[in-house]
């Protein structure tokens with residue numbers, strides 16, 4: 001029986017060794033990787049966020065928790081595959097300028113790769129002109145913008161505008177996501193789609209690519 005609470009607690013305690021051990025133990029009991037990710041790890045990061053907001057956790061600790069989460073994601077990555085292999089579209093994904101959060105964006109990239117898409121993950125703090133360059137260079141059909149801060153959401157609009165100004169708008173579908181982003185915001189800034197999580201982002205990307 002997987003102990004999701006213990007995973008959550010180990011993550012909050014920034015105990016990488018323990019959380020990795022719990023993840024491996026759950027996998028050896030055939031607990032689905034998606035359950036481990038959602039019920040143990042993402043649930044833990046949500047509490048880390050609350051503690052950060054209330055001043056009960058500070059940036060260095062949050063980084064340690066994020067690192068522990070990253071190690072677990074590496075273990076889960078091969079198990080989260082959807083079982084398809086043919087490339088079903090080329091995606092450029094990045095976190096917008098001013099924003100350094102990348103765990104969720106990397107999960108989205110991973111799910112898309114697992115779903116058979118060719119994914120170019122261009123990192124964090126990506127300025128609008130770099131998105132434009134990468135869309136051109138990689139001949140992408142889809143670009144995914146991630147933002148975790150309300151203060152960096154306007155950068156999504158600037159990126160959409162830069163894509164329009166570059167003349168690429170008709171060639172590329174724009175998707176947006178990240179905890180503060182909503183469908184209403186996506187519509188307001190002229191994006192083609194919004195996804196609240198990695199699984200739905202991957203499904204939406206495939207349908208937009210087709």
Ligand code: B1M
Nearest residue numbers: 049099100101102103104144146149150177178179197198
């Ligand atoms: Co930051 N941080 N952080 N942080 N941090 C949040 C986002 C926050 C909500 C915490 C809080 O106060 N409760 C808050 C934002 C408040 C707001 O604006 N609304 C916050 C803040 C304020 C800050 C700083 C400003 C703190 C400071 O310095 N005073 C600072 C900003 C730095 C910067 O970016 N310029 C900062 C820094 C950091 C760390 C560097 C310490 C670290 C990031 C490490 C890293 O990413 N490598 C960090 C972390 C870890 C968090 C929390 C705790 C966890 C984020 C996370 O990884 N979640 C976060 C609180 C929270 O979200 N509960 C918080 C797990 C991840 C799987 O979920 O990223 O939501 P998420 O991704 C999901 C979906 O959103 C979606 O799919 C993903 C998977 O299902 N998705 C997409 C994401 N991108 C998508 C793109 C798509 C589609 C879907 O494209 C189509």
